[in-house]
Amino acid sequence: xxxxxxxxxxxxxxxxxxxxxxxxxxxxxxxxxxxxxxxxxxxxxxxxxxxxxxxxxxxxxxxxxxxxxxxxxxxxxxxxxxxxxxxxxxxxxxxxxxxxxxxxxxxxxxxxxxxxxxxxxxxxxxxxxxxxxxxxxxxxxxxxxxxxxxxxxxxxxxxxxxxxxxxxxxxxxxxxxxxxxxxxxxxxxxxxxxxxxxxxxxxxxxxxxxxxxxxxxxxxxxxxxxxxxxxxxxxxxxxxxxxxxxxxxxxxxxxxxxxxxxxxxxxxxxxxxxxxxxxxxxxxxxxxxxxxxxxxxxxxxxxxxxxxxxxxxxxxxxxxxxxxxxxxxxxxxxxxxxxxxxxxxxxxxxxxxxxxxxxxxxxxxxxxxxxxxxxxxxxxxxxxxxxxxxxxxxxxxxxxxxxxxxxxxxxxxxxxxxxxxxxxxxxxxxxxxxxxxxxxxxxxxxxxxxxxxxxxxxxxxxxxxxxxxxxxxxxxxxxxxxxxxxxxxxxxxxxxxxxxxxxxxxxxxxxxxxxxxxxxxxxxxxxxxxxxxxxxxxxxxxxxxxxxxxxxxxxxxxxxxxxxxxxxxxxxxxxxxxxxxxxxxxxxxxxxxxxxxxxxxxxxxxxxxxxxxxxxxxxxxxxxxxxxxxxxxxxxxxxxxxxxxxxxxxxxxxxxxxxxxxxxxxxxxxxxxxxxxxxxxxxxxxxxxxxxxxxxxxxxxxxxxxxxxxxxxxxxxxxxxxxxxxxxxxxxxxxxxxxxxxxxxxxxxxxxxxxxxxxxxxxxxxxxxxxxxxxxxxxxxxxxxxxxxxxxxxxxxxxxxxxxxxxxxxxxxxxxxxxxxxxxxxxxxxxxxxxxxxxxxxxxxxxxxxxxxxxxxxxxxxxxxxxxxx
Numbered sequence: 001x002x003x004x005x006x007x008x009x010x011x012x013x014x015x016x017x018x019x020x021x022x023x024x025x026x027x028x029x030x031x032x033x034x035x036x037x038x039x040x041x042x043x044x045x046x047x048x049x050x051x052x053x054x055x056x057x058x059x060x061x062x063x064x065x066x067x068x069x070x071x072x073x074x075x076x077x078x079x080x081x082x083x084x085x086x087x088x089x090x091x092x093x094x095x096x097x098x099x100x101x102x103x104x105x106x107x108x109x110x111x112x113x114x115x116x117x118x119x120x121x122x123x124x125x126x127x128x129x130x131x132x133x134x135x136x137x138x139x140x141x142x143x144x145x146x147x148x149x150x151x152x153x154x155x156x157x158x159x160x161x162x163x164x165x166x167x168x169x170x171x172x173x174x175x176x177x178x179x180x181x182x183x184x185x186x187x188x189x190x191x192x193x194x195x196x197x198x199x200x201x202x203x204x205x206x207x208x209x210x211x212x213x214x215x216x217x218x219x220x221x222x223x224x225x226x227x228x229x230x231x232x233x234x235x236x237x238x239x240x241x242x243x244x245x246x247x248x249x250x251x252x253x254x255x256x257x258x259x260x261x262x263x264x265x266x267x268x269x270x271x272x273x274x275x276x277x278x279x280x281x282x283x284x285x286x287x288x289x290x291x292x293x294x295x296x297x298x299x300x301x302x303x304x305x306x307x308x309x310x311x312x313x314x315x316x317x318x319x320x321x322x323x324x325x326x327x328x329x330x331x332x333x334x335x336x337x338x339x340x341x342x343x344x345x346x347x348x349x350x351x352x353x354x355x356x357x358x359x360x361x362x363x364x365x366x367x368x369x370x371x372x373x374x375x376x377x378x379x380x381x382x383x384x385x386x387x388x389x390x391x392x393x394x395x396x397x398x399x400x401x402x403x404x405x406x407x408x409x410x411x412x413x414x415x416x417x418x419x420x421x422x423x424x425x426x427x428x429x430x431x432x433x434x435x436x437x438x439x440x441x442x443x444x445x446x447x448x449x450x451x452x453x454x455x456x457x458x459x460x461x462x463x464x465x466x467x468x469x470x471x472x473x474x475x476x477x478x479x480x481x482x483x484x485x486x487x488x489x490x491x492x493x494x495x496x497x498x499x500x501x502x503x504x505x506x507x508x509x510x511x512x513x514x515x516x517x518x519x520x521x522x523x524x525x526x527x528x529x530x531x532x533x534x535x536x537x538x539x540x541x542x543x544x545x546x547x548x549x550x551x552x553x554x555x556x557x558x559x560x561x562x563x564x565x566x567x568x569x570x571x572x573x574x575x576x577x578x579x580x581x582x583x584x585x586x587x588x589x590x591x592x593x594x595x596x597x598x599x600x601x602x603x604x605x606x607x608x609x610x611x612x613x614x615x616x617x618x619x620x621x622x623x624x625x626x627x628x629x630x631x632x633x634x635x636x637x638x639x640x641x642x643x644x645x646x647x648x649x650x651x652x653x654x655x656x657x658x659x660x661x662x663x664x665x666x667x668x669x670x671x672x673x674x675x676x677x678x679x680x681x682x683x684x685x686x687x688x689x690x691x692x693x694x695x696x697x698x699x700x701x702x703x704x705x706x707x708x709x710x711x712x713x714x715x716x717x718x719x720x721x722x723x724x725x726x727x728x729x730x731x732x733x734x735x736x737x738x739x740x741x742x743x744x745x746x747x748x749x750x751x752x753x754x755x756x757x758x759x760x761x762x763x764x765x766x767x768x769x770x771x772x773x774x775x776x777x778x779x780x781x782x783x784x785x786x787x788x789x790x791x792x793x794x795x796x797x798x799x800x801x802x803x804x805x806x807x808x809x810x811x812x813x814x815x816x817x818x819x820x821x822x823x824x825x826x827x828x829x830x831x832x833x834x835x836x837x838x839x840x841x842x843x844x845x846x847x848x849x850x851x852x853x854x855x856x857x858x859x860x861x862x863x864x865x866x867x868x869x870x
Contacts, residue, residue, distance in 0.1 A: 032044060097120055102138060196243055373388075433490075462548070683849065
C-alpha cells in the first residue's frame with residue numbers, strides 16, 4: 001500500500017436530507033508502515049496537513065494514530081521521537097461502510113466520543129476519513145446555525161496555561177483536562193496565544209525547536225464575540241483553516257471586550273447541534289403522533305402501506321372468506337385478486353398439511369386472536385413453496401373478531417439454504433456420506449444404546465491403499481471419481497441400520513451398532529474388501545483399488561467414541577503393515593506398537609533437525625575386468641535411544657509423514673558434498689547412484705533443485721545416477737514424470753530402474769523412458785546358481801536389456817558362484833555384501849586413495865577379484 005490511498009468514493013445519495021457518508025469523503029488517506037519512528041510519522045502528517053495517519057502492512061490496515069494521540073505521550077522522554085509507531089497506534093481502526101446514513105453515523109460518533117471515522121466501501125476498501133467538520137458542513141443545519149450564537153456552544157471556561165510551562169507539563173495538563181487546545185498566557189500587555197495538538201505534531205516532526213510553551217505557542221488567538229452567529233463562526237473556521245476560535249464577552253452595548261470566556265471547536269458545535277436535534281425530533285414525533293390520532297387520513301395511509309408492502313397480505317371476514325389482497329400476494333402466489341376474492345385461503349393449499357393442522361390453526365386464531373408459523377403452500381403454477389405466516393384477528397368496538405389479516409413472506413430460499421447448511425455441517429460434500437461430525441453423533445448414540453442393552457458394537461476403519469498414486473498420476477478429478485464410486489459401493493454393501501461415513505481424504509468408516517458375534521464383523525470386512533477390489537471405470541481406464549481395514553469392538557477395545565476410533569485406526573495400520581488389502585482386529589499389543597511408532601516419529605524429526613542421518617556407499621564392481629564402476633549412496637540412522645534404525649523402518653515413515661522430499665534433497669546434497677571433497681583431493685570417484693522416491697518424481701521443481709546442487713558444488717552430471725523403482729513410474733509420453741526424466745537425461749544425468757522385475761514390469765516404459773541401466777532385484781539372485789527358474793528369468797532380463805542397449809547391475813550378490821554365473825550370462829557388474837559392504841565416507845576415501853596409486857582397494861572381508869577363464 002502506498003503512502004497515500006487515492007480512491008474515488010462511492011457517491012450514493014439518498015432521497016431527503018440524510019445522505020450516505022460515502023458521498024461526503026474525498027481525497028487521499030495518509031498511510032505508513034508500522035516500523036516507522038514517531039518523528040518520521042509526525043513529519044509526514046505535518047507535510048500533508050492531515051490530522052491522522054493509518055498504519056498498514058501490505059493491504060491490511062493495522063491501526064491509526066491521530067493528533068489527539070499526542071496528548072497521551074510523555075514529552076519528557078529523550079527517546080520519544082524514535083519510538084516505533086506500532087507501539088503507539090490505536091487498533092482496531094473503527095470504520096463505517098459508505099452506505100451508512102449521516103444521521104446514524106453522527107449519533108454513533110457522539111456516543112463513542114469519536115472525532116473521526118474511517119469510511120470503507122462494501123468490499124472493505126478504505127475511501128476516506130469522516131470528521132466532525134464534515135458532519136457540521138453536511139447535516140443541512142444552516143438555518144439553525146444562523147439562529148444560534150457562538151455563546152450557546154461554549155460549555156466551559158478555556159484551559160489556561162502559563163508560557164513558562166515545559167512542553168511535557170503542558171501536555172499533562174491538556175490530558176488531565178481532556179482539552180484539545182489551551183490558551184497560553186504570555187504576560188500582561190501581550191496578546192493571548194493558543195497551543196493545539198497540531199503544534200505538538202510540528203514539535204515531534206522537529207519543525208519547531210521548543211522546550212517551553214513560550215517557544216511553541218507562536219500563533220495569536222483569533223477571537224470572535226459570543227453573540228456572533230454560529231454560521232458566521234463556521235465560515236471563519238473554514239475560510240481561515242482554523243481548528244479553534246477564541247470567544248470573548250460583550251459589554252452592555254454588544255461590543256466585544258478583551259475577556260476570554262471560552263474556545264470554540266467543531267466538537268462544541270456538533271455537540272450543540274445534536275442536542276438541539278434530539279429536542280426537535282422529540283417534538284416532531286409528539287406532533288406526528290397527535291396528528292395521526294386525530295387525522296381521518298390514517299385509513300388512506302394504511303392502504304398505501306399495504307399496497308407497498310413486499311409481504312403478501314390477505315384480508316378475510318370472520319369466516320375466512322377473502323375480501324382483499326395486496327399486489328405482493330399476486331407476485332408471490334401467481335393468483336390475481338379476481339381469482340381469489342370470495343374464496344378461502346384453501347385455494348393455496350399444498351396438500352402437505354392434514355386437517356388437524358388447519359383445525360389447530362383455526363382454534364388458536366379464535367381463542368387467542370392470532371396464529372404464527374411456517375406453512376407450505378402452492379402457487380398457481382403448481383410450485384410448492386414455504387412461507388412464514390402471521391394471522392391476526394381484527395376486533396370491533398365490542399371486542400369481537402370481525403376480520404382476519406394474514407401477512408406472509410416467501411422463505412423457500414431460506415429453507416433451502418438451511419438445508420444446504422445442515423448438509424454441509426453433517427454430510428461430506430463429495431460423496432454424500434455422513435461426515436466426521438455426524439458419525440461421532442451416531443457413534444455416541446450407538447454407544448449409549450449398547451451400554452443400555454449390553455450388546456457389542458463394531459467400528460470398521462477403512463483406508464484405501466496407495467490412493468495418493470491415483471491423484472498424482474491421473475489427477476484429483478480422477479481421485480474424486482474413485483472416492484464417489486467407493487462410497488456408493490460401501491453403502492450398498494452394509495446392512496440396513498449400519499452407518500457409512502467419510503472421515504476425510506481416502507478414509508472411510510462403517511459403524512455396526514449391534515454385533516451378535518465377531519464372525520459377522522469378519523465376514524463384513526471380507527465382503528467389503530471383495531466388493532471394493534472390483535475394477536473401477538475411471539477416465540475410460542480400469543483401476544483396481546484395494547483397502548486396508550482395522551476393526552475395534554465395544555466394549556472389549558474401548559468404551560468411548562474417541563478410543564474406539566483410535567484403536568480401529570491402529571488396527572488399520574497393522575493391516576497395511578501385513579500386506580494391505582487385508583483386515584485386522586485391534587489388540588493391546590498394537591497400542592504398545594503405536595507408542596513405539598510415536599517414538600520413532602519423534603526420533604526421525606529430531607534426526608532431521610540435528611542432521612544425525614548420514615550416508616554410506618556400497619561399490620558396484622565389474623567382476624570381469626576388476627574395475628570399480630560405481631557406488632550406491634545409502635542412508636543410515638544411528639540413534640542414541642533407538643539404536644541403529646533400519647531404512648526399512650524410517651523411509652516408509654518419512655513417506656507417511658511427508659518428510660521424504662526433505663530427506664531425498666539432503667541425500668543428494670550430501671552426496672554432492674562428498675564428491676566435491678574427493679575431487680578436490682585429486683581422486684577420481686566413480687558415479688554415485690541415489691534412490692529417488694515417487695513423491696520426488698511428482699514434484700515439478702525437483703529437477704531444478706538437483707541441477708542447482710550440481711552447479712553449486714561443481715559436480716559433473718555424469719557422476720550422478722538416479723535410481724527409480726518400477727512402482728513409482730507412470731507410462732505416458734505427456735505425463736509430468738516423463739517430462740521430468742527427459743530433463744535429467746538432457747542434462748547428462750543417468751537413470752536406472754531399481755528392483756527390476758518386482759513392480760509393474762511393463763516393457764513399454766523401457767522403450768519410452770530414457771533409462772540407461774537395469775538393476776536386477778536380489779530376489780532373483782539369492783537362489784542362484786541352484787534355482788533353474790531364477791537363472792532363466794535372469795537370462796531373459798539380460799537378453800532384453802542387451803537388445804535395448806541398456807547396462808545391467810545385479811543386486812544382492814553374496815557368493816563367488818553367483819558372480820561367476822552372472823558373468824557367464826552376460827551381467828558382469830555386481831553389488832552385494834560378498835563384494836563390499838556399505839562403507840562410511842572415510843573408508844571410501846581410503847579406497848579412492850588406493851585406486852590413485854593403481855592398487856586394488858582392500859574391500860571388506862578380504863575379497864579378491866574372480867579370475868575367469870575363457
